[in-house]
Ligand SMILES: O=C(O)CCC(=O)C(=O)O
């Protein structure tokens with residue numbers, strides 16, 4: 001493993017909102033990644049989610065395939081996703097289980113898949129509690145991000161950027177296999193996240209790396225360590241587009257270190273119908289918009305079609 005990147009730590013419980021928003025701004029300009037502490041999600045709940053996730057992935061494959069994803073919700077077996085479409089591998093070495101809100105348009109198009117209550121009685125209540133609790137964190141954090149951009153605190157709610165029904169939770173299991181040829185095995189190949197913000201919790205097994213300059217060849221990958229109880233937060237592509245590239249959607253990947261690894265990523269994404277376009281405060285005559293306006297649904301569809309084997313979703 002290479003160098004470990006030192007990332008800023010943001011305390012979500014600080015009463016100094018403006019000061020905290022300035023720290024967030026700097027973190028988003030410099031890295032697009034930061035740790036979030038004192039966020040209000042208990043370690044017990046985070047551990048409970050990881051434990052239930054392990055139980056789900058331990059089920060026999062045919063029982064998991066009953067919940068196989070339609071669109072992007074449900075179970076994805078090993079190699080179903082390849083986050084870097086240009087990679088020569090057969091796919092990313094990981095299993096995924098994705099769910100979201102049971103309400104709203106997305107839930108109608110892609111109903112959540114739940115494991116049988118007889119098999120995993122605590123699964124659904126634990127996951128629903130996590131979803132709800134992390135949404136409170138997402139809302140508070142996006143308020144600070146809006147302040148960091150000199151916008152009204154509720155800006156992202158007004159433009160349907162924050163919508164509790166549009167977020168998704170992605171449970172991940174990396175088997176930790178190593179390649180006999182000595183090549184890097186990716187559990188998640190190089191990519192940036194698609195939405196606004198991602199809140200990541202892991203079981204502490206290393207493997208996550210970021211590449212701060214995606215245009216530099218060869219790419220330089222730096223390790224990111226976990227902080228127990230903290231979320232690792234990163235900016236996604238739609239936030240980068242909203243801010244005209246000011247806030248960075250940084251490329252990252254997960255490499256296998258020969259050990260099984262579990263993580264839980266919550267993607268705080270805009271409403272599928274929202275249009276993401278350059279904020280007035282982020283462009284000028286000398287710095288015109290770098291990206292045309294785009295509907296969230298269309299952006300997601302484009303990315304999922306490139307990265308999922310046989311993707312037939314509409315958002
Ligand atoms: O598992 C991790 O640590 C990161 C996962 C990730 O980057 C993703 O699913 O987008």
Ligand SMILES: [Fe+2]
Pocket residue numbers: 191192193252
């Ligand atoms: Fe990611």
